[in-house]
Amino acid sequence: MFAADLTLPAVYAKGDDSRSRTGSPKPMDEARFEAFYRRTAGSLWSYLFRLTGNEAAADDLLQKTFFRFLRANPAVASEEHLRSWIFRTATNLAFDHFRETKRERIKLEERVRDAVTVLEPRDAMRHDMMRTFAQLKPRERALLWLAHVEEADHEDIGEALGVKTGSVKVLLFRARKRLGELLTKKGLAP
């Protein structure tokens, strides 16, 4: 899914309307941005929500990602480039968020674990899945989501997580094993 060259700003590969009269790439206008946002924000929010386990944090990180995206003056070649840039930036911001809120997060996780709540069956399942996923390390969560849901290749996952492409295979294997162990513990393993 992700493309290799993620440098912003780059020029549009095709389409003369993307360039100004001076020949420099045109920045994204509001209509283009809105269309791109509507195509990507949903999947990006899902990723951030699964990564943080917190709707407010996912909202915040989503907005920060798009602020950075607009500040980077994203006149780039393809939707794939834009999308991979967005996921990479969102991952970096999420990891920064984890570093900044480590102590609060531990308290929050304890509170969620200890909370006795009556939930609808569908919500209970959702809650249970979120709790299972939250037991993985942030990097493991990101690896699994990018590989299984976004179907990103190892090179792109490596770029998004700041690890060597060669290490992704090993890290992904470990993350899958760890998820398997958690599911076995809960009696959910296939």
Place this chain on the structure above:
Amino acid sequence: MKCAHEGNVLRAAAEDRWSEALRGHVGECADCAAAAAAAPWMSSFARMSDREHRLPDPSIVWLKAQLMQGVADVARISRPITIAQLMAYFAVAAGWAALLTWKWHAVQAWLHSFTPTGLVQNAARSESLSISFLTIVFVLASTTVMLALHTILAEE
């Protein structure tokens, strides 16, 4: 590099549609076996509905980004002014420090002259600070006041 069959394994595991060849491959490839084990759960986890959550409106995000860009532009443009201001603070502080160090004894004597005893002695000796010293004090004091006013007015 990932196994060439991984994509097919993920799809087969998510949909539970296996070919004999793929099943055979999973038996031999540890990576694909791990991927196949995680895929069904990940697939249902990804399908978990997020629809009840309302995403931030794109026009609000756009507007906020424009405002933030404006603030960033102002900060960038005013950076030389901020630097000049800091340098001026430093120069004035250094000027006062140098002056007081250089003429400390004279200043002390001058301050002492304001005591009742000092006033009497000073009247008899008619001793005071030099004109050049007073001029430097005047210049430094004026600069300090101007800098302070500039800071207050710029903040407002």
